[in-house]
Amino acid sequence: MEGFDGQLVALAPRLRRHARGLTGDAALADDLVQDTLERALRYRWRFRLRPGAWWGDGADGLLPWLLTLMHRLRLNTVRRKELVVTTETLPEVSAPADDPGLRRDLVQALAQLPEAQRAVLLLVSLEQLTYAEAARVLDIPQGTVMSRLARSREQMRRLLDGKAPAAVPAASGKPLQRVK
Structure with a gap:
């Protein structure tokens, strides 16, 4: 799989790791990643790769755009007060x-x-x-x-x-x- 879809699949583990750090809960993190990837696919036309740039982590890359989507989705969820879940589970962060x-x-x-x-x-x-x-x-x-x-x-x-x-x-x- 190449192109935009392939890059989304390749960046999914990094998005999941970041989402687990934000939410502190595996299930909420998976939901956040799913919502982020869904929104990225729906609005793929808004992502513009600068001529000569690559899909990587740079300022014009796909990862910063996906992280921006993720943070805005997280803020929307927190603002709507839908996230009133307290949990005792800890995210898996490598020590x-x-x-x-x-x-x-x-x-x-x-x-x-x-x-x-x-x-x-x-x-x-x-x-x-x-x-x-x-x-x-x-x-x-x-x-x-x-x-x-x-x-x-x-x-x-x-x-x-x-x-x-x-x-x-x-x-x-x-x-x-x-x-x-």
């Missing part, structure tokens, strides 16, 4: 060492990160996208990618060192309110 405790700690720390920070950390660290590519995938400024990445790395360090997550203190003991 840098053979220590199963370290793997468990990494996965649990990753699950505690806010969705926006987790998405940036996964794109830059796991998928090895550049800051510019991650910004394009998430449709946010490059500076926001850098600050979210710094915050997520610091939060991961704190969680893995056994320290409590940094909390924002309330000045008068009242809960903080959002002001627009």
